[in-house]
Every structure is written in structure tokens, then in C-alpha cells.
Amino acid sequence: MTPAEADRFVESxxxxxxxxxxxxxxxxxxxxVVAGQDHLAARYIDAVCTEIGRSxxxxxxxxxxxxxxxxxxxxxxxxxxxxDALADKHGIAPDAEVSLEANPEDFSTGTAAxxxxxxFNRVSFGxxxxxxxxxxxxxxxxxxxxxxxxxxxxxxxxxxxxxxDLIFGTPGETDESWGExxxxxxxxxxxxxxxxxxxxxxxxxxxxxxxxxxxAPDPDVQASRYETADxxxxxxxxxRYEVSNWSRPRHECRYNLTVWAQGEYEAYGNGxxxxxRGRRFRNLRRLDAYLDRVEAGRSAHAGEEMIDGWGxxxxxxxxxxxRTVGVANGPGxxxxxxxxxxxMLVAAGVIAEQSGRMVVSRPLLTDAVHRSVLAQLAPIxxxxxxx
Amino acid sequence: MxxxxxxxxxxxxxxxxxxKSTLADRLLEMTGAVSQREMREQILDSMDLERERxxxxxxxxxxxxxxxxxxxxxxxxxxxxxxxVDFSYEVSRSLAACEGAxxxxxxxxxxxxxxxxxxxLAIAAGLEVIPAINKIDLPAAxxxxxxxxxxxxxxxxxxxxxxxSAKTGEGVPDLLETLVKEVPPPRGDPDAPLRALVFDSYFDxxxxxxxxxxxxxxxxxxxxxxRFMATNEVHEANEIGFLKPKTQPVATMGPGEVGYxxxxxxxxxxxxxxxxxxxxxxxxxxxxPGYQEPKPMVFSGLFPTDGDDFEKMREALExxxxxxxxxxxxxxxxxxxxxxxxxxxxxxxxMEIVRERLEREYDLDLVATAPxxxxxVTMPDGEVRELKSPQDLPDPADRRSIAEPYVKAMVVTxxxxxxxxxxxxxxxxxxxxxxxxxxxxxxxLDFEIPLAEIIxxxxxxxxxxxxxxxxxxxxxxxxxxxxxxxxxxxxxGQPVDAFSAIIHRDHAEAYGKKMTGRLQTLIPRQLFxxxxxxxxxxxxxxxxxxxATRKDVTAKCYGGDISRKKKLLxxxxxxxxxxxxxxxxxxxxxxxxxxxxVDEES
Numbered sequence: 001m002t003p004a005e006a007d008r009f010v011e012s013x014x015x016x017x018x019x020x021x022x023x024x025x026x027x028x029x030x031x032x033v034v035a036g037q038d039h040l041a042a043r044y045i046d047a048v049c050t051e052i053g054r055s056x057x058x059x060x061x062x063x064x065x066x067x068x069x070x071x072x073x074x075x076x077x078x079x080x081x082x083x084d085a086l087a088d089k090h091g092i093a094p095d096a097e098v099s100l101e102a103n104p105e106d107f108s109t110g111t112a113a114x115x116x117x118x119x120f121n122r123v124s125f126g127x128x129x130x131x132x133x134x135x136x137x138x139x140x141x142x143x144x145x146x147x148x149x150x151x152x153x154x155x156x157x158x159x160x161x162x163x164x165d166l167i168f169g170t171p172g173e174t175d176e177s178w179g180e181x182x183x184x185x186x187x188x189x190x191x192x193x194x195x196x197x198x199x200x201x202x203x204x205x206x207x208x209x210x211x212x213x214x215x216a217p218d219p220d221v222q223a224s225r226y227e228t229a230d231x232x233x234x235x236x237x238x239x240r241y242e243v244s245n246w247s248r249p250r251h252e253c254r255y256n257l258t259v260w261a262q263g264e265y266e267a268y269g270n271g272x273x274x275x276x277r278g279r280r281f282r283n284l285r286r287l288d289a290y291l292d293r294v295e296a297g298r299s300a301h302a303g304e305e306m307i308d309g310w311g312x313x314x315x316x317x318x319x320x321x322x323r324t325v326g327v328a329n330g331p332g333x334x335x336x337x338x339x340x341x342x343x344m345l346v347a348a349g350v351i352a353e354q355s356g357r358m359v360v361s362r363p364l365l366t367d368a369v370h371r372s373v374l375a376q377l378a379p380i381x382x383x384x385x386x387x
Numbered sequence: 388m389x390x391x392x393x394x395x396x397x398x399x400x401x402x403x404x405x406x407k408s409t410l411a412d413r414l415l416e417m418t419g420a421v422s423q424r425e426m427r428e429q430i431l432d433s434m435d436l437e438r439e440r441x442x443x444x445x446x447x448x449x450x451x452x453x454x455x456x457x458x459x460x461x462x463x464x465x466x467x468x469x470x471x472v473d474f475s476y477e478v479s480r481s482l483a484a485c486e487g488a489x490x491x492x493x494x495x496x497x498x499x500x501x502x503x504x505x506x507x508l509a510i511a512a513g514l515e516v517i518p519a520i521n522k523i524d525l526p527a528a529x530x531x532x533x534x535x536x537x538x539x540x541x542x543x544x545x546x547x548x549x550x551x552s553a554k555t556g557e558g559v560p561d562l563l564e565t566l567v568k569e570v571p572p573p574r575g576d577p578d579a580p581l582r583a584l585v586f587d588s589y590f591d592x593x594x595x596x597x598x599x600x601x602x603x604x605x606x607x608x609x610x611x612x613x614r615f616m617a618t619n620e621v622h623e624a625n626e627i628g629f630l631k632p633k634t635q636p637v638a639t640m641g642p643g644e645v646g647y648x649x650x651x652x653x654x655x656x657x658x659x660x661x662x663x664x665x666x667x668x669x670x671x672x673x674x675x676p677g678y679q680e681p682k683p684m685v686f687s688g689l690f691p692t693d694g695d696d697f698e699k700m701r702e703a704l705e706x707x708x709x710x711x712x713x714x715x716x717x718x719x720x721x722x723x724x725x726x727x728x729x730x731x732x733x734x735x736x737x738m739e740i741v742r743e744r745l746e747r748e749y750d751l752d753l754v755a756t757a758p759x760x761x762x763x764v765t766m767p768d769g770e771v772r773e774l775k776s777p778q779d780l781p782d783p784a785d786r787r788s789i790a791e792p793y794v795k796a797m798v799v800t801x802x803x804x805x806x807x808x809x810x811x812x813x814x815x816x817x818x819x820x821x822x823x824x825x826x827x828x829x830x831x832l833d834f835e836i837p838l839a840e841i842i843x844x845x846x847x848x849x850x851x852x853x854x855x856x857x858x859x860x861x862x863x864x865x866x867x868x869x870x871x872x873x874x875x876x877x878x879x880g881q882p883v884d885a886f887s888a889i890i891h892r893d894h895a896e897a898y899g900k901k902m903t904g905r906l907q908t909l910i911p912r913q914l915f916x917x918x919x920x921x922x923x924x925x926x927x928x929x930x931x932x933x934x935a936t937r938k939d940v941t942a943k944c945y946g947g948d949i950s951r952k953k954k955l956l957x958x959x960x961x962x963x964x965x966x967x968x969x970x971x972x973x974x975x976x977x978x979x980x981x982x983x984x985v986d987e988e989s
Contacts, residue, residue, distance in 0.1 A: 067945075196942040223937035244942055256945055273948055280950045305950040318953060322944060344971055348914035366940040368914060371960040374953055 001241060001252060003325040003357055009261035012254065013090070014063040017048060017082055018269030019071040020287055023105070027139045027209075028167075030201035032271025032285045033069045040287065044269075045078040047294040049085040051268045054299075058266065058276075060091035063255035064098045070126075072102035076111060080118030082268075090266075097122055097161070097254040104142040107150035112157035122161040123154050124192070124253075130184035131177040134170050138198075144184065151188045161251060163192035168229065169222035170198045171215040178225050182232045191251040195229045196244050197222040223364055243322050243363045260323050262316045270300070278312075279304045310378035317358075317373045322366060326359030333358040335379055341372040389462050391643040395570040396464045396601065398481055398514075400506055401491035402499035402858065406521040410491065410553035411449070411465060417559055418451040418463070420631055448587070448599050448645060449632040455567045463566060464645035466586065466601075468505070473734030475862055476679055477587070479508055480661045483677055484586040484601035484645065487515040487570030489562070490537060494520045494528035494550075498536045498825060499858035500799040506540055516541045517569050519549035519562065536825045573603075575642025580671040581605035581613070583640075583648075583664040588655060590709035596658050598648045599630075600640075603675060605666070607640045607648070612667035616674040617659050621667050622650035656712045681713035683731025684792065684863070685738055685842055686775045688719050688756035688885065689745070690727030692965060692976065696751055697726045703749035704728060707741060714741060719776070723885040723969045724754055724979070729775055731761075735842055754967060754976045756885045760839045763790045763866055777887040780873045783924065789889075790866040792838045798849065800857035802830050807852040815840035816891060835864055839889070874899050874928075876906070877920040881970045885979055899928040907931040909978040917972050 018032065021044075025035045034040075064086060071079060079100065086092060099122040100115065107125070115123070129135050130144040147164070154162055164185050168178050185193060198217050200210050210216045230240055238246040242260065245253065258265055259275075267274025270290035273282045281304035284290045293300050307315050313332040320327035327333065336342040337353060345351045350362045351369055360366050401407040414420075451463040468481040482488065488509040492498050509516050518537035520530045534545040549565060551558025587599040600607070607613070611624045626649040628636040640646055652658055661678035665671040691700050701718075708714050715731035732738040738758060745751050762774040765787040774780060780789075796817070800808050802824075809819050809832065817836035824830050841861065849857050872895050876886035886906075890898045899921025906919050910933050917933040944952055966973040 197938070197940075199942050219936075219938040226938070243940055243944070259945060259949075273950075275949075282948070282950070315949075315953070319944075319949065344914065350914060364938045364940050365914065365936065367956060367959075368936070368939045370953075371956050371963070374957050375960050 006323060006325045007261055009257040010263045012062040012258040012263045013059050014255050014258040014265035015061050015086055016265055016267045016272055017066045018272040019066055019074055020069040020270055021073050022070045023073060024141060027205035030204050034287050041074050042078060045081060047291050048082055048268050051294050051300060052085040052089050058090045060093040062093050062096050063258055065255035066100040068101050070103045070106060071100040072106040076114035076118055083119045099124060099255060104146040104150040107153060109153040112153040116157040123159055124163040127164040128167045130181045134173050137170055137172050161191050164190045165194045167196050167198050168225040169217040182229060186236045192247040193233055193238055194245050226364060241324050243366055260319045262319055278307050280307055314373055318370055321360050321369060326357045329356050335376045336373055345369060388639055388641040391573045394462045394573055394643040395566055396485045396645055397487040397489060397566055397570050398466050398468050398485045399489045399491055400502055400509060402502045405491055405493040406553045407491060413553050413556055413559050414451055418453045420451050448630050450629045453563050456564055461567050473737045477660060478505055480586040482509050482512050484584050485514055486573060490516050490518050491521050492533050492537060494522045494530045494533055495525050497533045500797050500860040501858060503799060504797055504860035515570055517565060519551060521551055521553050523550045524552040524555055539825050573643025576604045577642050579604035580669045581607055581666040582671045582675055583607055584675050585660055585662045587660060588658045590655050594649050595651055595653045596655050598658055600648050600664060602640050602642055602644045604642055609638050613664050614667045614670055615662045616665055617662040617678050622652060625649050625651050655709050683715050684734055685732045685758045686729060687738055687758040688727055688729050690724040690754045692752040692754055694725050700751055703745050707744060721885050723883045724967060754979050756979055758842050760792050762889060777873055777889045778884045780889060788868050789871045790868045793835050793864045793867050794838050794861040795864040796834055796836050796861040798832045798857050798859050800830060800853050801828055804853040805830055808832060808857060811848055811852055812836060872923050875922045876902055877922055878969055878972050879917050883969055895923055896928050903929045903931040906978055907933055910974055912936040913973060
């Protein structure tokens, strides 16, 4: 994808819908999720549709993403009603990307066909690993064979755009088992792969275990595994286009490209985050609080951040620099590149300037770049205009 | 004015926590100077830090009136002494204002090094020393053993040792009687020209410098023109009076009396402790003996973390000096730490207190460099230069020799720890001298040791090797030549001035290894490898490397929580601001005092 194509996603209209239900909560997960609350699914979908119905009409959506939680854990017909509500309110562009996240254990042939029938055209599977040891240490409930069968079901149902998520750097994983997981994933011929370093979040069961002395992921090991992934995936024709994402040509996730191009997106459901009319906003995180608010006829918004002026420029760099295409030069890149920190980042080969753009050449150090970006102050323009 | 025969001037010599302040409170209460209702706990230790640490830094003084059993009323001037080894000159001046000293020991802990050192001072000053044991109400009290120790120091009979509890008041009335009986009255010459000893001073925001004085000879009258003999400054005695403990103005003070003097001087360093006040019109020919300029022993660079705080820090130091003439400083520029001050202190405690006050009372965030002593360098032309900072040491070719300050140290320890204490002193280049038994269980060890060897962690090590039982006191013992070298630390190939240290050649290699090892654990990983080298005169003696960060990235960043992630990274950035940029290397503040940490292995 060319930089110009990537930047054009700033014009997209996207929507994120959060589906919090899971069969069980994974020990490393810090998203807004619930387990054992399936009886609330119909009521919740109702509330989401109500929230969509109340939002201000926009324009036909170019990308829709149902994330979780485990959207595939919910009845496809209910998910279909969400798409209907979005179509009613905003419309859905004819070539729109309509994604959902799925777990291999929830994904039968029937499910696949039903999801395809209600309008989904892209599935992102939470495969995580093909190593039984790693899967069990991650608290995952599926087997490698289920990943393969669910993938086949999706293909059979006509899904032409499939992705898998993999997690690396779990204590207990080895160089060999990671290499094998990558190979097993590639054998499915996915259109898109996301590889995430296992991250220990405070407040999760994993976070508590690590604090109590359980082994934490080794960042140097994770760095090596990341480099392995990049090598293996690019050799297989999957090019990296963001820190943790690789795809076949033209199969980049368009919803995510919208976010990273600083495009706007609606957000519905508990804990969902959106960006509309210059504001980054978030919904109430707790499922019960969300239901109460929406059912009481009130907004589910819990807070927002105005993105304007210099803050908007830094925000553009913050989201855009995660992409391999980087960002077009602007006041933010100029300020950074002329700062002491910017010069150090260039000297260390972390960032580079090329053909009117700034890119992060060492994606494993993106946070270091981000810290420097966010610390830049707006240039002061003197009254005589020479500053 | 009081007849000299009715005046008793005395100090209390005691170790930290042996109950000096409690006893002072009890005396104030029992003589009616302060009613019980007015009584604040430990009124004499008024500064917060002093209260927290249970030590007295500024001496305080109070005039008590006591009706003795003989029916006469006596004036008892209690001249408090600062309670720490750093302030031995101040202690000596307070003692010089007295005729007697109460030697107070804890009934359980017995005599400690500092008490011993101060009682030697008192005996040398010709004071009548009255032994007393405090805290006899403690379950662990062993007054007979302690009485034997006290008698061992000052002679006499164990039966003459007073026994009391300042807490309950038991024995305190007997103490008052003993003071009247045993402390000799002053014998000043009322007909001689005025001579008064300045034994302390403090700054009052409204009245300027308040001096504490002891009239030795002659009379001091309110409104007199007076001359300070050491500084040769002439001022008017605007107000004089007694400390009861509140100031109470009087018209005249005669021989033997103790009180305050206000001249309108605003700068505390213009009034020197130990100076002699005389009359301007009819001056004394000879000053009282014993005056010395306050002399810093220990130096450390103090730098504000935020460069913008430099002026604020200068103001804070000036305010601190209002009450602490011994605090010295000059601006210092460090390549690593920017603009700050090279500060001179009387000793380690003094340094710690100043630092804490700057941070606490003036809200400054400081980086302190490792303390050093004042070296004397003899240049090829014979000129002797005093070196306050290691980075000023000339190259070996450009100097003839270096001398370092020594101290005479005294350690009092239970006998079973004599071995470890001697070993510690020897590894720190100390020469062990006399050893004398205070009692069959406790021994006094004397040795001479370079001051530089005790300013880092010596006291902590001494405490840990003796399970906390040993105590330490020291006094300056001149300069000696030594084979000293400068150890430089290079970060990323660049020397960091703030890390330079002057070390004895035999210990330099070990020091270099220790520093590079510690810095490797203290300096966080950066965008590039950071080599750390210890160097003596161009020769690398040790090397470590902080490996570059390989991974510093958030794995997932989608439409979700972008605002939260931005905030998280901004917070992390704020945290990094507390580090100092040394060239292109981020160095945490604690690295600058790495050398101070107790060395577990030694």
C-alpha cells in the first residue's frame, strides 16, 4: 500500500461495536469482558441497537468492526441485527469491510454460514498459538485442530478475508514452538496476521501472578521472536504494515487503517472508544452500568478528549507512526526532528525522514518515539513572525 | 544583677537519647521557669528535624531560679550543648561558658563515645564534672555498672554518682542541690574591662542576630557601644537580657551572668561563635581564648534537578545560613549536572540535615554528589592549594604531593566486637592506637584514620558489625601525605565530572569496579549501548555495558483507548524527566550517590 493510499483512510467512515461476552476470561485479558453472562446477550444487543438508533446519522460506513470479548460467542442473528441498525442509521458502503472477531471454539460451519449471510465478510480468529502448552498457559480453551477446522468452515462459507491473531513471548514458549506456530498459521494461508507480544497488564490474573513472583515475559526474548515473525511472514508474502500487523497486498484491515490515519469512527457498546467530530470518547466500561444508562434513555458516554490545534497534530503522529508508511511531514515532525530528542532518535536509527515523510524504522521502539512526540510543545510564533 | 556567689553555670553532656532534653524540661518545670500548663514536650529541641531525630543541633540556653535547701535563691544557667560529633567546636564554646558539667549516662546503655569525647573536653576545660545516671526506672537499667564506668572516666566513688529518672522526676531535686553545692561559682573580675564570650547565636526575623553571651569580666550595659574582638566590628548593644526561656530585657549584666545580646546585625556570619565582646570605649587588651573560624570538613555538590531552581536554591541556602554560620557554599558548574553549589559542611550529619531542610522546607528536588574532603595539593612551586572537588585535582605531573585530612577517632564498643572494629578501621587505612577498658565489658579504641574513609559508610558499617552497640566520635588530627589518585568514570566515552573521586591507590581498582558495577544496575537501558568505564590517568581499570533497549512498544493500539495510551506514555515521560541527561545518556539521580551506599561485601 502506498503512503498516499494509507493516508486516504482519514476520509473513511468506520464504526466499532463492542461485544463483551466470552465463555471464560483469559488470564492476560484486560478488555471490558464478561463470562457466564450469556443470558444478557439479547438484552445487550438491544441496547446497542438503541444506542445506534440514537446516534447522529453519518454517511455510509466503509468499515465495521465487531470486537470483544468474543463476538462469535453470540448468536449470529443478534449480530446481524446490529449490522441492520448500522445500515438503518448510517448506511453501509457497498464495498465495506465488515469484520468480527471469533474464537476457534465457537466457530462451526453453521455459524460461519450464518455470519456470512447476515453480512460479515471478514473474520479475525483468536488463534494465539498452535502449541498446546502455550495455549493452556494462556488459558485458551481451544485446540490447534479447532483453529484449522474453523478456518476451513469460514473459507467454505465464502469468507475471502481471514486473519489470525498470534501471541508470542509467553513464558514456556521456545524459539522452536514459536517458529512452528508461525508455520502452522501460514499453512492456513491467512490474508492477514497479527502478532502480539504477551503483555502483562496490572489488574489481570496474569498481572497478579507476575507480581507474586511468577516469571514475566523477557523483553529481549520477545524482541527476537518479533524479528523471527517479521522474517517468516514477509518471506510468505505477508508484509508488515503496522507494528503488530502483516497482510497480503490489499488485505490490510481497513477499520484499523482508518484509526491510524486519524480517520473518524463511531463506537457502540460498553467500554467502546470512538473518535467523532474531533473528540475521542469512551463509553461506560461496566456492562451493567452501560445497560442501565442506555435503557434509561441516556447517553453511555463516560468521557472525552478534544483533539484540536497542536494536540491534533501530535495525535496524528501518535496514531500514524505505528504504520510502516509513517506520516507525512508537518509541524509535529518538524518540531520533533529539530529537537535534541528527535536528533537522538535519528542517530539511533529509530526514526528516519524519507520523501517528505517520517517513519519509525525500528518498530520495537515505537513507544520511545511516542514519548518524544507527545512531549513536543507547540512552536512559538513570535509577533514579528520570525521565530 | 546577681551576686556571682549565687550563680551556677552548667552544661549537660549526654549521648543522643540519653534523656538530656527530658531532664532539661523537668528542670524548667521544677524551678517554675515554665509552668506545667505551658510545658510543651521537650521545649528546648524546637526545630522539627531535631525533634524527629532526637538530637539538638542549635544549643539553647535557659536561666533557672532555684530556692535551695539553705534558703538562698540561686541562678542556675543551663547552657545546652549541640549533640553531635560534627559540632565539637560549638560544644567546646558552650563548655567554655560554664563552670560545671553534668555527665549524664543512660542506665541501660552506659557511656558512649560521644559522651566520653565531650567529658574529655569538659575536664580539659577545667569544669567540675558531676556524674549522673538517667532512666533508672528502665527495666534494663544497670546503674551499678554504669556508675563504675562513670567513675572510671572522671574518678571519685560510685556512691557519689547521682541516680535519677528525668521522666518521672525521681532524683531531680537532689540534682538541683548537687549543682548548687558542687558547681563552683563564677570568679569574674568586676573591675576589669568587659569581656563576654559569644557561645551561640541565632537569627530572628524581626530582631536580627541574637547572640548568647556569658559575661566573664566587667559589665555589659544596654545601649553600650561594644566591639567584637575577632571581627573587629563595633555595634551598639540595642538590647540585653536573660533567657527565662523567653527573652527578658535587663539594663545591666554582670560577671558570671548568661543571657542574650541584640545589636541589630542582620547577617549571622558577621557574628562568630567563640568571639569576645568587649567595650568599645574601654576595651580589654586580650580576647578570651579558644576562638576558631568555622571550618567545613566535608564537601558535596548539590544541584537542583530542575535547572530553573538554581536561584530558588541560592535563596534557600542564604536563608539557611541566617541560622547556620558554618554552612559554606560557592556556585559550581558541572558538565553532567548543570548549575549548582559546592557546599561545605562540618560533617556528615550537618550535610544530611542541610540537604533534608533544602528539600523539605524549600521544596527543592536535589541531586547530591558523593561527599569529599578538603585535600591539600602542593604544586611544583611549593604553593599549597586546597581542593574542594575531585575534578580540580591537577595531573600527577603538575603537582608535587597531595595530603588528606586525618581524624582522631574514638570508638566505644562491647569487648566482643573489638576484632571486627579493628578490622574495619584497618581496611579503611586506620592506624589503631590505644585501647582502654571502661569496664570489663566495654572498651574504648582510639585510632587515626583519613576523614575520607569515614564519610561514606563507615558509621553504618560500624553499627552493623557491632549489632548497633558501638559509638563513634572523632576530631580533626591534621593532614598527611598519601598516595592518592583520581578515578574518573566515563559514560559513553565521556568523563562525567560528578562521578570523579579521589581514592587511595591501593583501593582505586576495587573502587572503580564497584562503581561501574553499580552504575550498570542503576542506569536504565537506552536507545544505544552505554559503555561505563572507570579510568585512572587514561588507563581503563574496569568496564561494563548497559545494553541497548531492544523492545519498547505497546503491542496493541487500535480504536480502543488511544487517549489512555497517550496519557500513559506522557506519564512515563514525566518520570524520565527526573533523570539527568549526561551527554546523551539518561542517568537516574540515585546513580550520583551510588558510592555512598553501604558496601555489603566489605
